[in-house]
Amino acid sequence: MSAIIAEPKSFFRADIEGLRALAVLGVIAFHFGVTDLPGGFVGVDVFFVISGYLITKHLLQEMDRRGTVDLLTFYARRARRLLPASIFVILVTLLAGYFILAPSEQQLYSKGALFASTYVINLWLIRWSLDYFAPDANSNPFIHFWSLSVEEQFYLVWPAVLLLFVRVRAGRRSLFIMMAGIAVISFALCAWLTEVSQPWAFYFSPFRAWEFALGGLASMTLSENWAKRSPVSPLLGWLGLGLIMATYLTVSEQDPFPGFIALAPAAGTVMVLLSGLRQSAAGPMRLLAMAPFQWTGKLSYSLYLWHWPVIVYASMLMPDMTVMQRFACLALTFVLSIISYHLVENPIRRNAWLIAGTGRSIGLAAILTVSGAAVAYGNAKFAGRNFSSEQQMIATSAERSSSVRQSDESCVADLQTIKPKFCAFGAPVSDRTVVLFGDSHADHWSTPLIEIAKKEGFRLLTYMKSSCRATRMTTYSTKLRRNYTECDEWREQAMREIIAMKPQMVIISQLSIGHLDEEISDPSEYAARKKQWTEGIGSTVRTLSDAGMEIVYLRDVPTHKSYIDKCVARALWQKRNPSVCDTPRAEAMDEADSKTEREIIARIANARYVDMTDLFCNQTTCQAMIDGKLTFRDRHHIATPYAASLAGPVEQAVFGKERTAKVQPADSNGRKSEAASTAR
Known part of the structure; x- marks a missing residue:
């Protein structure tokens, strides 16, 4: 998700706040399993374009006023805005994980927390070759920080590029051409890699740069003048909203994404941004300016940070969540977001002492970054000390x-x-x-x-x-x-x-x-x-x-309904019977x-x-463990020790041959019966 960029009051636009709400609600709907919006994850692409638009607009205005860009002041503002909330969520997620995750998972996902704290988790996910839509991604409570890492990397590079243009006295037209060139090259590589190596296209910043560049192009003066004069701006806005909603309704995780598909929500966002420059009641401004959209838009950054850990942990504790339980998770997400928005985000973001000194904000950023990484590293080491013989057996069974x-x-x-x-x-x-x-x-x-x-x-x-x-x-x-x-x-x-x-x-x-x-x-x-x-x-x-x-x-x-190795490891860590990981035979x-x-x-x-089948199931249930062994190393691959x-x-x-040593099918209590499994 894109970080939220707060516009100065002089050009605050309610339609952008509403767009943020639309984007984050799409992402939440997708992650909470709303099947009617299978493409809600493209809300992240909407955020990327918004970020490119606002950051470029801010920097260009500063260049017009002062003739330069103050990089340290820019980075200080970003640090106050983004880091406190993200580090707070990371630390709370790690703490909750101690009670929910098995030690092996705590070790693995502590690495995710470390890389999230240092804004490079997208690179770790590439190295891990993890598909964002893969089933095992559902248990990673930090995977959503990939987009924040992409944002931070954009914030680090883009102002420096604009400053270079100032130093060489390049004109606005040259900047526009350069930005368009970046968009074309980045998109071409993204589209190609979507077919060749999708994780690189999805996670790597340079291959997402075209979305930020589209937003930057939309912020250029030429586009603003055209939009303000054009009577078709309202229609353009509605078409843009239509494109965004069409992707929410029709795109799915099975489609080759981002690639060409991502053009639709990105182009739709540009259309809405251009339309909003003409303050017309006929455009989508009135819809996006409604109070629910404005309120959700203000909370969108916190909502994005909190929603994923909430649904991940809830799914682990309640594998078969009802609709009402999902609504309860949504309510919890909003409660946590309101708390962090009012007690963490705004107080630090608007702290007069920090604002008064750029070095103070940069220092705060360094402290938060080092603290988040240190706690994550320490948590991984601590989790390693909690490996019991049972946990080691499970890890070995899953890895062999x-x-x-x-x-x-x-x-x-x-x-x-x-x-x-x-x-x-x-x-x-x-x-x-x-x-x-x-x-x-x-x-x-x-x-x-x-x-x-x-x-x-x-x-x-x-x-x-x-x-x-x-x-x-x-x-x-x-x-x-x-x-x-x-x-x-x-x-x-x-x-x-x-x-x-x-x-x-x-x-x-x-x-x-x-x-x-x-x-x-x-x-x-x-x-x-x-x-x-x-x-x-x-x-x-x-x-x-x-x-x-x-x-x-x-x-x-x-x-099975869940990954057996992870489920059993969690159950034993939580002092529960591994039978909670069994699956009814009729479902399996x-x-x-x-x-x-x-x-x-x-x-x-x-x-x-x-x-x-009787090697794994009795008449009613398919067991997660038989004779102290995991039956499966994931949902449907036999664990090697059990297979042996x-x-x-x-x-x-x-x-058709008998052997002296043979495994018997298990009864309802996981004990062996007298008859061996045979061909049917």
């Missing part, structure tokens, strides 16, 4: 990869790879070959299968690609933000290689159709997707079966989809459908 990944990371092809590569395990030479084929859900079965291959003396070959299902069906990649064509090419080549090898058995495991449903926003598409899915499964299995191989199709594993497994898959496989010769204990039941179910 499957046997295949431990052997060679390239055994699971990455998103961009097209040429298949098989990896071999078990007996180096054998007249019996088994192929494991699929995505990461095939990978997590590799741990017991490799043990079985070593014991039984057969050769196990793996053909696996990240997020690439064995089903012949084009899917959408949320990471690439486009159709996953690399998967289609890899799959066909892999199938040709498998057929040429003529293995005795092919084991197929993949993420289920239920996860594809999550990727589409229009429920009317479900029927078509399910048809493609069923036809695709049939095509893949039939093609391999017709080549004379036995096919074993593994039913997909349960999908889709019986209708399983029935469809079972029927498809039943119609194909040499193919069997194997269901090992499944060799017995897997061998019985897949190969």
Whole structure:
């Protein structure tokens, strides 16, 4: 979110205050799960343009008055305005995290607090390669500080650039051309990187500079004169508001963003800003100047800072929040914002002693920055001392990869790879070959299968690609933000290689159709997707079966409502029973989809459908822990230590053999029953 720039009373504009309210309400609505506004996150882009407009306007006015720009005074104003509230929120969030987050999370997110305190968390997120829209981003209480870091970096560079123009005596026209050039180059790079490496396009300041530059261009005298004279200014304002609202209503986190899509809210904001220069009742000024918008606009900076930690922590404590509970979180956000606005923001911002000396404000900035970083660093060290054996076990279970990944990371092809590569395990030479084929859900079965291959003396070959299902069906990649064509090419080549090898058995495991449903926003598409899915499964299995191989199709594993490793770690830290992380079986497994898959496989010769759900669930519940082990390392990938204990039941179910040591399915209390899981 953009920081709030307070205009001098001489040119205060109510429409800009209203725009701030519109922007922050969009962001809050998105983060609070208002599905009718899937594009509310573009409110940040609205703020970026507003910041570019106001900062450029302020600096140009100062240049006109004094012939120069006082950088230290500018930085002092920004420090008084922004730092006290942000550091206050960071410290309170860290304190609350001690009671809510597990020690491992406290360690990780303390790093986020440190980088947020020093205004470079956007660079940390790039290095971490964290997608802002990824599910695991929902547990990072500091991720929203990325936009404040982008703002601070803009404030550091932009005044210095304008001062350089003053020193070389460049004219206003040259400044306009330079600003336009920055906008064009920055946008071109942003659009390109959105397709190539979205985190860089999203988080890196230079690739967001075009939005600030658009605001700066809107503030130039030429634009003001035109807007004041033009009778179409009111219409321009309404069109701008329409563009902003259209993105709120139609854009979603699945779209390639920012890229070309971000042009719409940015251009819409420019239109409203230009329209507001002509004080006309026919424009959007009257709407944006209404009291609720003005009041929310004044609080917008505090609202942005508080809303995300509130919803993150509330979601951890109440995973299945009701609508009323979300409204309670919203009310808490406003209460905290009002408190910090009146007790932290305004008192320090308007403190006469600080205003009287630029050095005092700069000193305050240094103290706050160092204090925030020091507390965050100390908190990370303190959290490390709270690791118990149980917490260490959970961390190890979550971090340990499957046997295949431990052997060679390239055994699971990455998103961009097209040429298949098989990896071999078990007996180096054998007249019996088994192929494991699929995505990461095939990978997590590799741990017991490799043990079985070593014991039984057969050769196990793996053909696996990240997020690439064995089903012949084009899917959408949320990471690439486009159709996953690399998967289609890899799959066909892999199938040709498998057929040429003529293995005795092919084991197929993949993420289920239920996860594809999550990727589409229009429920009317479900029927078509399910048809493609069923036809695709049939095509893949039939093609391999017709080549004379036995096919074993593994039913997909349960999908839990929360990340098991984090949920269990928090529960143990909070002295709660890990069973709070269990998921009802009816929610974790889709019986209708399983029935469809079972029927498809039943119609194909040499193919069997194997269901090992009882290794994870009893009749009513899918457990987070069994025999003291995490069952899953996230929501739907088997934890490697638990997978290692499944060799017995897997061998019985897949190969029809009994073993002495085998894991039994758990009863309602997490204890083992007498019967082992078998193929169905």
